[in-house]
Amino acid sequence: NIYDIAVIGGDGIGPEVVEAEIAVLEATGLAWNFSSYEAGDDCLASRGQALPQATLDGALAAQAVIFGAAGVSAADVILRLRAELGTFVNLRPSVAYKGVNCLHPQTDMMIVRENTECLYAGIEAQLTPEVVTATRVITSQASTRIVNYALEWARQAGGKKVTAVHKANVLRKTDGHFLQCCRAAARQFPDVPYEEALVDSVAMRMAMRPEEFQVIVTTNLFGDILSDLAAGLIGGLGMCPSANLGQAHALFEPVHGTAPDIAGQGKANPSAAILCGAMLLRHLGQEQWAARVEKAVADCVADGQATSDLGGKLRTMEMARAVIDRL
């Protein structure tokens, strides 16, 4: 059984952190077949397209995709990939790691972000020179699918609490509909604690008491904002992987960007990418390896065997090797 993985390093530190991720995946001794593809700003400059057809075909043909980062063309690349791969879930863990300077050491939450609709539907119109609109789309199908995923995830995690985040006091019809779908789904999971909360209030409470949240399920744009906020609580994006999951495809990307200021210097923190590797391993059914990789990263960080942004002295691939040594 060989795992066929498409690799899209992208721009800036993307290729560097993905190299570290691959090294860790290789170290499991599982059989991998990695195929590299281009995308992003450099690709746009050299080939005239930020996301060439060959890359899309490669991503669609592979069992899963690992992604690095894309520059100013990020939206063209990642939104298109999410759409073409039909990855309707965006799974974004925020975990405070010992050894990382952070505001809220007790943070441990999973944000389950809807990944296909809301204001990301791409429906915008310039009605007059002075008036422009965007259409927020909320459907039963996408809402039910995402909340079912969150509830199932919470159940598997031992009955964690699910908080459906919305703004139904203003968005009465769209978020009202989202909440109806959430409630109907929650009734099928009587063993999973379920609550609802307004997005503004959640933003405030996350800043003050993030331990109040375990699993957050929400629409696309709120999920975008809240997941970055959650990253802020644990010291930034350095430890934030994410998984885009669908029926047939999966794409794993660190939440961070291309960090152009340190690109090409071998100093980038590979933790988020390596944690993406752990999410990939879990997705492939290799739960034990996933847990081992996660523990190895956590132990490295706790011991200061880390890159300079985490207060350590290691370079990107040195940190990858430190993780591998602990597997």
Next chain:
Amino acid sequence: NIYDIAVIGGDGIGPEVVEAEIAVLEATGLAWNFSSYEAGDDCLASRGQALPQATLDGALAAQAVIFGAAGVSAADVILRLRAELGTFVNLRPSVAYKGVNCLHPQTDMMIVRENTECLYAGIEAQLTPEVVTATRVITSQASTRIVNYALEWARQAGGKKVTAVHKANVLRKTDGHFLQCCRAAARQFPDVPYEEALVDSVAMRMAMRPEEFQVIVTTNLFGDILSDLAAGLIGGLGMCPSANLGQAHALFEPVHGTAPDIAGQGKANPSAAILCGAMLLRHLGQEQWAARVEKAVADCVADGQATSDLGGKLRTMEMARAVIDRL
């Protein structure tokens, strides 16, 4: 010169904190004429309307409105008032006070929230039983007006930096248009530092380094979320006033809600309401009184002459009197 002020106490702790606010305003010795009006859940129960016509007429006739809080009918009351009064600016300061337990003691920012459009336009449609939409409306007029207000405010404050917050990488047309309006306005204020930032990144950076932001100008919904987040950084909503300002009208409301758990017990923290009083004084051109009230509140809080939520022992009206004693 008598200031005619409409008073809408509303529900829960609303009437209590507004009573404290009025006591402080009276203590300035300026000439006031306060007229009380009903609105909110209790009003809905007793009169069948959350916002009766008499209240609306009173608010429109007054020179300014001071508002307490409304319960589950909050959106019906406050969104309608904002619309009828034409208050296109929602001015939301977040300041860390000495003596308040908070995450980021260096926080001092002003969020200038657009108050009339965006997803608050109220345009929603159930297209099919399964598909519901909301329309985000961005206009030149509202965008230009709000960013001009923010730039002027920043200039008056001695040339503070203005950050326009958007999601133009996804909302290309709507937030693209908002940014065009921002840039055109910023060119008229060459003395005011101006930058742009993505809303997700701002949420993260606010959680980590709020001192990076001085004046934020943004569309309605992002302003709603970010202002609550900013409140979270300074210990919660207890010290957060806000001003809804328009061409002809002004309404001042604490950002907090009705706090039903402590309503009617005389324990509510009146600081946000009293700080609303300071914003009202400034609006009326009484800058010196505004500054004195703000300093008195800050000194009380720093000295522990405060309500129990702030670690003090005072009751609502006792704290109001402590503020008055320092004027």
